[in-house]
Amino acid sequence: MSELCIDVNNLNKYFGKNHVVKDFSLQVAKGEIYGFLGPNGSGKTTSIRMMCGLITPDSGEGRCLGMDIFTQRERIKRRIGYMTQHFSMWGNLTIRENLMFMARLHGLEARKQCVEQTLDEMGLASRQHQQANMLSGGWKQRMALAACMLHKPSLLFLDEPTAGVDPKARREFWQTLHHLSAEGMSILVSTHYMDEAERCHKLAYLSYGNLLASGTISSIIKAQNLTTIQIRGRFLTAIENRLQKIPGVEQTVIFGNSLYATSGEREKLKEIIAQIVSAEYEVSEVDTNLEDAFTWLMKNNGD
Numbered sequence: 001m002s003e004l005c006i007d008v009n010n011l012n013k014y015f016g017k018n019h020v021v022k023d024f025s026l027q028v029a030k031g032e033i034y035g036f037l038g039p040n041g042s043g044k045t046t047s048i049r050m051m052c053g054l055i056t057p058d059s060g061e062g063r064c065l066g067m068d069i070f071t072q073r074e075r076i077k078r079r080i081g082y083m084t085q086h087f088s089m090w091g092n093l094t095i096r097e098n099l100m101f102m103a104r105l106h107g108l109e110a111r112k113q114c115v116e117q118t119l120d121e122m123g124l125a126s127r128q129h130q131q132a133n134m135l136s137g138g139w140k141q142r143m144a145l146a147a148c149m150l151h152k153p154s155l156l157f158l159d160e161p162t163a164g165v166d167p168k169a170r171r172e173f174w175q176t177l178h179h180l181s182a183e184g185m186s187i188l189v190s191t192h193y194m195d196e197a198e199r200c201h202k203l204a205y206l207s208y209g210n211l212l213a214s215g216t217i218s219s220i221i222k223a224q225n226l227t228t229i230q231i232r233g234r235f236l237t238a239i240e241n242r243l244q245k246i247p248g249v250e251q252t253v254i255f256g257n258s259l260y261a262t263s264g265e266r267e268k269l270k271e272i273i274a275q276i277v278s279a280e281y282e283v284s285e286v287d288t289n290l291e292d293a294f295t296w297l298m299k300n301n302g303d
Ligand SMILES: Nc1ncnc2c1ncn2[C@@H]1O[C@H](COP(=O)(O)OP(=O)(O)OP(=O)(O)O)[C@@H](O)[C@H]1O
Pocket: 015, 020, 038, 039, 040, 041, 042, 043, 044, 045, 046, 047, 085
């Protein structure tokens, strides 16, 4: 088995009486980009903070980069990079000043050299004298990523690093993540974007503190054992309204001129659609995609 950089088992966390992470287990191999998904409040940030040694789980056991997440928290913090969910750099400092400040916080030697190298590697050199407040969302996130890599960690925890960032900047950010991964960096990254989920090597999906699925995209989709049927034509909303009233059609969604209906019961779904949809519509079975699988997981594991 390949080397694991995260290996945690049965982690639990309560905030007061609120059991926010339940028996959470995760194994991440070195060099892997592991996506972390789930609705708001499902426990992603809390799980990240437990795995990187920022908060102590109430029970369970685990290692991060081979170090114990209960007893070696300070050592873990020195070896990982953590990009917080909310922008936490200084707005009135320039990119360079922010990085110098972070390098000082980490107690790094040869700070100037280290900052200059990071500015170059992250493509930030040309903007190093710009004030953080004046940067676009994409450049802010790039700076925040640079800041958490100054001390040369081998594992990154990125908590929704591209929230609110435009598609081009997100694409560039993900290109950087793949370059880092190719060089051996391990990355755990939370996101609400499906296109980003699809760029990960593996995924974990949390809902109400429960890990509902984990593994490769294809294994997660396959495990739900769903059938999706595409219906093409006009006036799809009327068909959708009718389908939604029938038990057995678990979910529907319209994308442009196509309506997709997904269900766990293949034959029943086909039968219902044959009854409701007239011959002028084009009907075909298509692959269930990740969004369909996650929507189904969320719907069937509600509170
Ligand atoms: N420090 C805290 N004290 C009390 N409750 C907390 C604390 N941090 C998180 N929670 C609660 O724990 C639950 C999980 O929160 P968490 O921030 O881990 O979710 P999340 O999946 O990261 O959500 P989001 O997608 O909105 O970032 C929520 O109900 C939240 O209100």
